[in-house]
Amino acid sequence: GENVEQHPSTLSVQEGDSAVIKCTYSDSASNYFPWYKQELGKRPQLIIDIRSNVGEKKDQRIAVTLNKTAKHFSLHITETQPEDSAVYFCAASNGMNSGYSTLTFGKGTMLLVSP
Amino acid sequence: EAGVAQSPRYKIIEKRQSVAFWCNPISGHATLYWYQQILGQGPKLLIQFQNNGVVDDSQLPKDRFSAERLKGVDSTLKIQPAKLEDSAVYLCASSLLWGRGETQYFGPGTRLLVL
Numbered sequence: 001g002e003n004v005e006q007h008p009s010t011l012s013v014q015e016g017d018s019a020v021i022k023c024t025y026s027d028s029a030s031n032y033f034p035w036y037k038q039e040l041g042k043r044p045q046l047i048i049d050i051r052s053n054v055g056e057k058k059d060q061r062i063a064v065t066l067n068k069t070a071k072h073f074s075l076h077i078t079e080t081q082p083e084d085s086a087v088y089f090c091a092a093s094n095g096m097n098s099g100y101s102t103l104t105f106g107k108g109t110m111l112l113v114s115p
Numbered sequence: 116e117a118g119v120a121q122s123p124r125y126k127i128i129e130k131r132q133s134v135a136f137w138c139n140p141i142s143g144h145a146t147l148y149w150y151q152q153i154l155g156q157g158p159k160l161l162i163q164f165q166n167n168g169v170v171d172d173s174q175l176p177k178d179r180f181s182a183e184r185l186k187g188v189d190s191t192l193k194i195q196p197a198k199l200e201d202s203a204v205y206l207c208a209s210s211l212l213w214g215r216g217e218t219q220y221f222g223p224g225t226r227l228l229v230l
Contacts, residue, residue: 004157006157034218034219036221042223043119043206043221043222043223043224044158044206044221045221046218046219046220049218089157089158091157101217102160102163102171103158103160103219104160105157105158105159106157107155107156107157108155108156108157
């Protein structure tokens with residue numbers, strides 16, 4: 001099955017700095033890669049996603065890049081703010097021939113943004 | 116649009132007892148997922164339903180866990196008997212359709228503590 005590795009496990013930055021979180025996946029058939037943000041005690045919420053026919057996607061301060069050859073994708077947050085502090089999860093969709101897909105999540109990165 | 120609803124939000128039981136969790140997905144969503152999230156880890160899929168049929172339960176410990184989705188809407192997840200290692204947050208998610216690239220929306224989760 002799919003295996004998703006996520007690094008780093010914790011990341012501390014100063015407000016205004018950039019943050020980068022990296023993930024690798026094992027199944028070359030995976031073609032959908034969402035990122036979720038989970039604040040303490042709350043539900044995971046989708047912040048951005050990318051499909052394998054695209055190399056990069058941006059949404060204001062957030063961007064995701066995908067390297068299919070290396071099976072590697074990354075989340076980039078620019079001009080970080082204290083409210084960006086949360087746990088971020090990457091995931092890869094391991095679609096089966098039957099037509100349904102299964103998300104496999106990384107272990108998460110705790111991002112701490114200091115004022 | 117109302118989100119995914121779950122109850123109860125918290126549950127404390129002793130080992131070997133049984134427990135049940137309830138999930139109401141977003142109206143019209145065909146696919147429903149149950150995840151287990153152990154502290155410090157990413158969500159792990161337990162079971163996936165398309166309408167009222169199971170499409171993936173490969174990671175469900177079937178000797179103690181069971182789930183059903185009657186009429187293709189609400190779902191219940193049961194643990195009987197519970198073990199200490201079942202302490203986790205149980206997240207329900209739903210998506211409009213199935214297949215690769217379908218956004219999953221998560222509920223607030225049920226936090227289970229087994230003593």
